[in-house]
Amino acid sequence: MSQLPLSNDISIVLGGEAGQGIQTIEQLLTKILKLNNFYVFATKEYMSRVRGGSNTTSIRVGSHPLQAPIERVDLLIPLDKEVLPRLQHRITSQTIVAGDMEALETNLKIFDIPLKKLSKELGSEIYSNTIALGLILSLLKTDGQIMEKYLGKYFGAKGEKLVELNIKAAHLGFKHGRELLENGTVRFPELSISDIQNDIMINGSEAIAMGAIAGGCRCIASYPMSPGTGVITFMAKVEHDFELIVEQAEDEIAAINMAIGAWYAGARAMVTTSGGGFALMAEGLSLAGMLEMPVVIHLAQRPGPGTGLPTRTEQGDLELALYAGHGEFPRIILAPGSLKDAFYITQKAFNLADKFQVPVIILTDQYFVDTYYNIPSFDLSQIKVESCIIEMDENYLRYQLTDNGISPRGIPGKGKGLVGVDSDEHDEAGHITENLELRVKMVDKRLKKLSLIKESAIAAKIYGPSDSRGFIISWGSTNRIVREAVKHLGKKDLTHIALQQVYPLPENLRHLLSSAKHTIVVENNATSQLGNLILRETGFQIDHKILKYNGLPFTVEELMHTISEKIS
């Protein structure tokens, strides 16, 4: 596959075993690069194990916003010998490989940096990673002062001695890098700096968790499952500051029932999980449908069926989210495409759940939650918690039949009324009923809400003219990758539709499709679940499908290639 030419961003890949400290280099590197006022993007792929295996982190650094992974590798730092054979398909004659020749056992032409030997000279092998960090930072012509300052801050808690040795190690790497630059071995393009000092660097889990806090989420109950766990971990880290109730449930069944209980009593609550855990929540989802109880579910997808590939990515659970739960009831399924949107959409999810009294599912995936890049800080002035809880009078009826299907929601102890909810079919007071006329009224009432929900669906983002001949459609985490690919292709007659709400589908998608001639859908799954949904909902048959289901996200070059094929 042809790769994007090296222009104004540089692609760095770090590879090594779990436990070798790649994550530490990644964290340090991305932060220091950002402090140098470069745009940074980082994504990782890793094996499902605590130690060993072979994992990589891909980092892009540049002078313009970067929000998608690419195939090209400009600089590869392998920390163990498994990395080179695994990345063979991405290494070209242009790729600079720098590492410890002795440890790598390779015939490839690499720039030998005796990391282990240099590290030992400092007293221990543990400094290898910091030496590699210094090397990368010098090859990118960054400021040594910024590096030093940040290392001081990062290792500060571990004592002065460690700070001093790490700074020494980084400078050793820095020196080696400078030699490679001076003798002309490495020539990367000059990156200009941008005004991004106030930008924030977060990953998908953090964007979702902060969005939840901004949405008034007071309680999260979950059972740990990759890749959904990052959200509850982040919320636990800040639970004292934000007065949250963070509970690790005994299973996903308990988790969703706890969240529903919290909403019943008047606290906004969520769960975070992956496909297998969500499958266990299906009965609880249906309960929320019957109780007309708001609940927010973060479903971070990974490849299935069964345990699948626990640490890999896929968009394979759209249909699960769509059809999970017995019986018929409305729901909302959101799929943020960027980290910025993940924050605002999650915030909004809580208001939507509260307003329509339905479950709201936020679909992300491993790629999305584990990916970092810098974005402008969030504007909190434009968001608020829109609570729909009412003060009850003594005649309050939880399921009062109303014109639009929404019954005002009271909570126990607020006002003079009583709140009864029941998973059986119920009357307006929430008591069990077998009155079949009332049954029909209650079904109609619940389903009626869907038309209101449709009206407030989050519009698809449209990049390009609305009268293009060709439309390329994507959803969720794939959006930014398609966006960059389409941009590079520069075809005039190709408009990109990026969906961030997949159910119910937004009106602007329906509208655009009504005049579309040529359509392509891009999905990180094997069966084109969005394509199927569009067909079901609109009757529109998508012409071409670009699907990927090997557990990895798309890359920009890969999409440029396949999209070109489909439109030629």
Place this chain on the structure above:
Amino acid sequence: MNFDIENTDIAWCPGCGNFGILNVLKRALTELEINPQKLVLVSGIGQAAKTPHYLRTNFFNGLHGRALPPATMIKAVNPDLKVIITSGDGDMYGEGGNHFIHAIRRNPDVTAIVHNNMVYGLTKGQASPTSQVGFVTPIQVDGVFEEPFNPLAVAISLNASFVARTSIHNLDLSLNIFKQAIQHKGFALVDTFTPCISFNKINTRKWYEENTYVIDDGHDPTNRNSAFSKACESYPWPLGIIYKSPTKPSFEENLYIYQKNNKPAINREVQWDKLKALIESKSV
């Protein structure tokens, strides 16, 4: 306080022990002067789990086996509410067995009244986890051979904070135990023997009278070892407060959110300044 509800079509068979439990529960709530507006009855599915429909108060009648998780969080987000679970042996010990174990470990300040009639009523007469060995049903055609579930022993092994058993044929004892359980801070389990007149012809009211005895004052409910041996007794089964773990903090008390401030979680607002600072801290 009036918990009576008018014009209710009660789904229980005439003569069902559940009527006794309902009446004793209403009396206990009235005598304790519990405000119906500040009370939530939580249940799962089954005949016992219909109890909340027959009292005038707030209720959450959820899924089969899933009464404890919502009950735990209702209490956690608003500790001003009194939370009582009414459940059956199938709901609590069968379908909800995992939640039973972990709710005891968490120790939320809720009361679980389990109507234990040793049979499945609503699904028409199959064995329950507490059915005795030899009990013949349409499914267990050769009789139950599994070891009956012993909720009291399980609860005591988990150092539950209040473990009691009563039998509804003894109304005074039941009232006394219900009241103590409701007042107890922490998870209170009241396993309540009750006859199922339609599907259990073995464990009848007479059988309960003949096969139970009220433990005397000599039993020290704070002694876990003697409580455990009491819980393991059968033929006859002991009735009374079997175990109390006096100093155990409740789930809510353990939550950081209530350690300095007892304002219910439901009344707290987003701290926008802190959120702004958190977001901005991500700029490096």
